[in-house]
Amino acid sequence: MKHLYLVFILLCISVNSIQAQLLSERHNFTRQDTLRGSITPERAWWDLTYYHLDIKVNPEQKFISGKNTITYKVLKPHMVMQIDLQTPMKLLKATQNGKELTIKHEGNAHFITLKDTQEINAINTIDVFYEGHPREAVNAPWDGGISWDKDANGNHFIASSCQGLGASVWWPCKDHMYDEVEGMKISVNVPDNLMNVSNGVLISEEQYGDTKTYRWLVKNPINNYGVNINIADYVSFSEVYDGKGGNLKMSYYVLRDNLEKAKEQFKQAPKTIEAFEHWFGQYPFYADGYKLVEVPYLGMEHQSSVTYGNKYKNGYLGNDLSGSGWGLKFDFIIVHETGHEWFANNITNKDIADMWIHESFTAYSESLYVEYYFGKQAGAEYVVGTKRSVINDRPMIGNYNVNHEGSGDIYYKGANMLHTLRQLIEDDEKWRQILIGLNTTFYHQTVTTKQIEDYLSQQTNIDLTAFFNQYLRTTKIPDLEYTIDGKNLKYRYNNIVDGFDMPIKVILNDTKQWLYPKADWTTLKTEKKITNFEVDTNFYIEAKKK
Numbered sequence: 454m455k456h457l458y459l460v461f462i463l464l465c466i467s468v469n470s471i472q473a474q475l476l477s478e479r480h481n482f483t484r485q486d487t488l489r490g491s492i493t494p495e496r497a498w499w500d501l502t503y504y505h506l507d508i509k510v511n512p513e514q515k516f517i518s519g520k521n522t523i524t525y526k527v528l529k530p531h532m533v534m535q536i537d538l539q540t541p542m543k544l545l546k547a548t549q550n551g552k553e554l555t556i557k558h559e560g561n562a563h564f565i566t567l568k569d570t571q572e573i574n575a576i577n578t579i580d581v582f583y584e585g586h587p588r589e590a591v592n593a594p595w596d597g598g599i600s601w602d603k604d605a606n607g608n609h610f611i612a613s614s615c616q617g618l619g620a621s622v623w624w625p626c627k628d629h630m631y632d633e634v635e636g637m638k639i640s641v642n643v644p645d646n647l648m649n650v651s652n653g654v655l656i657s658e659e660q661y662g663d664t665k666t667y668r669w670l671v672k673n674p675i676n677n678y679g680v681n682i683n684i685a686d687y688v689s690f691s692e693v694y695d696g697k698g699g700n701l702k703m704s705y706y707v708l709r710d711n712l713e714k715a716k717e718q719f720k721q722a723p724k725t726i727e728a729f730e731h732w733f734g735q736y737p738f739y740a741d742g743y744k745l746v747e748v749p750y751l752g753m754e755h756q757s758s759v760t761y762g763n764k765y766k767n768g769y770l771g772n773d774l775s776g777s778g779w780g781l782k783f784d785f786i787i788v789h790e791t792g793h794e795w796f797a798n799n800i801t802n803k804d805i806a807d808m809w810i811h812e813s814f815t816a817y818s819e820s821l822y823v824e825y826y827f828g829k830q831a832g833a834e835y836v837v838g839t840k841r842s843v844i845n846d847r848p849m850i851g852n853y854n855v856n857h858e859g860s861g862d863i864y865y866k867g868a869n870m871l872h873t874l875r876q877l878i879e880d881d882e883k884w885r886q887i888l889i890g891l892n893t894t895f896y897h898q899t900v901t902t903k904q905i906e907d908y909l910s911q912q913t914n915i916d917l918t919a920f921f922n923q924y925l926r927t928t929k930i931p932d933l934e935y936t937i938d939g940k941n942l943k944y945r946y947n948n949i950v951d952g953f954d955m956p957i958k959v960i961l962n963d964t965k966q967w968l969y970p971k972a973d974w975t976t977l978k979t980e981k982k983i984t985n986f987e988v989d990t991n992f993y994i995e996a997k998k999k
Contacts, residue, residue: 501635522578528573554579593749608646610748640666643665653741744759746759780835788818810900846862850926957989
C-alpha cells in the first residue's frame with residue numbers, strides 16, 4: 454500500500470524516512486502495547502462473528518457518534534470482555550440484554566464486566582456506544598486516523614486510514630489481527646449532499662431530514678483495519694468483469710470533477726484483476742464486489758473498497774520506484790492496493806510483527822503485473838530495480854505481542870527475497886501454482902510466519918529455514934566473496950546465518966551454471982582461463998571480488 458514522494462531521489466528518501474518513523478523500533482514497550490498487541494485473557498474467551506457499526510459523522514464538527522453491535526461465540530467461561538477504543542474517542546456505555554454493564558477504562562483498552570452467564574458455544578450480542586473527535590490523520594495513510602479535507606468545490610472530503618495504528622482509532626472493536634469478524638453491516642449517516650462509501654455491497658440509502666444513511670453489507674470475513682468510511686460528493690460508474698469466479702461487479706466512486714479522468718485511468722482496474730487472477734487465483738471477494746474509491750490521501754487496501762489518491766497518473770505519483778522504466782507502465786496505487794486483496798485481506802497476518810506477509814508479496818505482485826503484460830524480463834528488471842529502496846535498518850519481522858511492525862524493508866527487500874526464491878525453483882508454472890496454492894490453502898484466514906514458511910518449504914521441497922532466517926530475521930545480505938587466479942575460481946559466503954548455503958546462478962566466461970557456496974572456501978577449476986564472472990542479478994546477494 455504506500456511508499457514515497459516526488460522526484461525519485463527525494464522520493465526514496467521520503468519513503469524510507471516515513472517508514473522508519475512509523476515502523477521505528479521501540480525498545481521500551483508499555484502495558485498499553487501489550488494490551489493492544491497480545492491475545493489477552495479478556496480477548497481469548499470469545500470469537501467474533503458479526504459487527505453492525507452504526508454511526509453518524511458530523512463533518513463540520515469533525516465528530517463521530519454511534520454504536521457497534523458485536524455478536525460473538527463463547528469459547529470458554531469468562532465474564533470480562535476487552536473492547537478497544539483509542540483516545541480521544543470515548544466509550545460511553547455498554548449493554549447486553551437490556552442491562553447496562555460496568556466498564557473499567559485503562560487507556561485505549563476498556564474492560565466490560567458482563568452480568569449474564571456466558572455459556573460455552575452460546576452466540577451472544579453486546580452493544581457498545583461511543584462518540585468523540587477521532588484522531589486526525591497527520592500524514593495518511595502512514596500516520597493515519599481520519600482525513601478531514603475539502604474538494605475543489607468546497608465540499609467535505611473525508612476518509613479513514615488506520616493500518617498499524619488500528620481501527621480502534623475511530624470505532625470500538627476487538628482490535629487484534631488474529632480474530633476476523635465473519636461479516637458485518639456498516640451504517641453511516643452523513644449530510645445529504647454527501648455520500649458514504651464503505652466495504653461490501655450498498656443495500657440501502659435512507660433519507661432522514663437533511664441527512665442520509667448509507668448501509669453497506671460485507672458478506673466475507675474482514676480484518677478491522679480493512680473497514681473504512683469515505684465521505685464526499687461522489688459520482689460513480691461501474692462495469693462487470695467476467696472473471697474466474699463469474700461476474701464481478703467493479704464500481705468506481707470519484708469526485709465529480711474527476712469523472713472523465715477516472716473513466717480513462719481506471720481501465721487498468723480490470724486489467725489488474727486479470728493479471729492477479731492468473732498469478733494468485735480467483736479474486737477472494739466476489740460476493741462483496743470490487744471498488745476503487747477516491748480519497749484525499751495516496752491510497753490503501755481496504756477490503757473490497759480500495760482507496761485511491763494517485764492523481765490519475767501512472768507510476769507512483771508519476772514516478773518509477775524501480776528506475777527501470779517499467780514502473781511508468783501502470784498506476785502504482787491501482788496495482789499495489791489491489792494486490793492486497795489477496796495478500797492482507799484474503800491472507801491476513803495474525804500478529805502485526807508478521808506484516809511482511811502483506812507487504813512483501815504485494816510489493817512482489819507489482820513485478821508480476823509487469824511480467825503478465827510486458828514479459829518475464831520486464832518483471833525481473835522492475836523488481837530488481839526496487840532494491841534501491843532497501844535500507845536494512847532492522848529485521849523484517851517485528852516484536853510479537855506488542856503491536857510492533859518490522860522494518861519498512863518488508864516491501865522491496867521482501868519482494869526481492871521472493872524473487873530470489875523463484876529462481877531456486879526453476880519452474881515458472883510451479884511457482885505460479887505455489888502462489889495460487891497459498892491463496893486457496895489459507896483462504897480467508899489469519900496466519901503466522903511459520904505457516905507461510907512451512908508451506909513454501911513443503912511445496913518447493915527445499916528446506917528454507919536458513920533462507921528465511923537470513924532475509925526475515927537479520928539485516929544481513931549474503932556476500933559472495935570470490936577470487937580469480939587463472940583457471941581457478943575460489944568462492945564462499947560471508948555475512949550469513951548458520952546453515953545458509955543457497956545455490957546461485959552465475960556466468961563463468963560465456964557459460965551459465967550453478968554455484969553452491971557455503972561459509973568455507975570452495976575452489977572451482979576451469980578448462981580455460983577465467984575472463985568473465987557475473988552473478989545473476991535475480992539473486993539477492995552481494996558479490997565482492999577479494
